[in-house]
Amino acid sequence: MQFNGNYPTLRRIFNVYNTIFHFSLKIFMSDFIRNDQELRRLEELEHLRSAGINPYPALFEKTHSSKTILSTFSDDAPPASFSVSVAGRIMAIRKMGKATFCHIQDAEGKIQIYIKKDDLPEFYELLPMLDIGDIIGIEGYVFRTRTGEISVHSRSAALLCKSLTPIPIPKEEIDEQGNKVVHDAFADKELRYRRRYVDLIVNPNIREVFRKRSKIISTMRRFFDDRGWLEVETPILQPLYGGASARPFVTHHNALDVQLYMRIALELYLKRLIVGGFDGVYEIGKNFRNEGMDKTHNPEFTMMEIYIAYKDYHWMMEMVEDLFSTIAMEVNGNYEVKVGENHINLAPPYRRATMFDLLTEATNMNLRGLSREELLSAAKTLKVEVEPTASQMKILDEIFSQTVQPTLIQPTFVMDFPVEMSPLAKAHRTEEGLVERFELYANAGELTNCFTELNDPLDQRARLEEQASIRADGDDEAMQLDEDFLFSIEVGMPPTAGLGIGIDRLVMLITGQESIRDVLFFPQMKPENKS
């Protein structure tokens, strides 16, 4: 693990090999070497090996992280009394003749390393073979430099991984006002998404978004588990798709020689489990929809759906308030989040209003019960653009999206949708033509969808048959008729409330990100075509 070998000869080896090696590398590895810097790093690698150094050792005993060193160090302790062993990626090298400063970066931050030639003559000889991007391990003691930075004074050092390709090197400066200025930032969005690992190295602040993502999900899981609800897994490959209006990805199973679909929703299988006798089940998993991509849509995305027997959508609204405020507090330490210019307060209670009341508020028109033609003329009056061929519900949805939705910055439960928009929701207990459903909006975006679930088997069959006929008329997003699901409802499902949460959008809200791509490690990209 430690460097050893005959270092005075290293220079000679370097020189002797240089000519031969340079040419042979160029010939044999021309496909892999993209520039002079990579060629040079390959040479360095070979030179290190020929000096008896393993550039990829298996293990390093690390005792401290950069963060613990910085938070534990005390100026009152006796000098050189705080011994540590740290490892990380070299992010900066400042060579000052016979002393060198490096910053290494580990999972929790950066720390400065001080290497003096007198302390480590053999390692010092090798320093020219190391580059920004290499990973090293350092054993030494912690001290504060003359300029005040807590640093590790090396007593021994080892190369842990030689990096063969240069990474972008942003530099940070603290300007006169005390603000951090980043120079040469790695800002090319495409490259950041395609090479997320480089992005994570170079822009470590984005790791924070993903740590929060993880915490949001673990908090949610604990919240549900503490209440005794069961986490389950249901099929992703399905013979029929359903539970939402969307076009699916189609695949094929060779052994059975059948066409299968990637699921577009979790709903229909989770309800079967409520039929099966569980009181509360939830699943967190990927859904796949074969549709467009934009700031709020990725072809695969993470959905949480939960079904609780003997509850309704009123109960679920309180549960959502409880859940979202708990997550905000656990993850951010307060209820307020800032997304763009909007400050959103997630402290309960959230506003509750029916869809048609909100429409009336925004348009001064009563749109309930209007025919397709009447809605079309209302849209015209409101200057809402709709396709001339749009269905009645599509027009209504469009009016809502353009007039109401942009105003829903603070969390708002939008309640009671038309039955035609909700084939799996229970008819409203008092309002004709509506269903017991809510969507929670915040920052002008939909976060959750919930119904009192439809458990009347005859009504459910009629609704899905209606979907099937819409489908037969050419709407390939209408639901398929899933006889096994209908059979399960005929067996009998208790009164149940169901809720879906788009996890990616929740993460966007909680972390203040404005694009779904910034909360996914590897967002879907066009294939990379080199021209």
Next chain:
RNA sequence: GAUCCCGUAGCUCAGUGGUAGAGCAUCUGACUUUUAAUCAGAGGGCCGAUGGUUCGAGACCAUCCGGGAUCACCA
């Protein structure tokens, strides 16, 4: 699919028709508490591709390729 913008050194970007540029990175040298380290020097380019206009194109025009943003489609 539509509109707009972008493509120049490893990275970030200047370059409005006349010899291809800067900072960082890389290489050589100096420097034993530096920190955007500094100082002195060096190498590095099919200017996305093809065609055109011109005495002359990185720049102007056309087409194509790649990418981004907005919209549309879509929760």
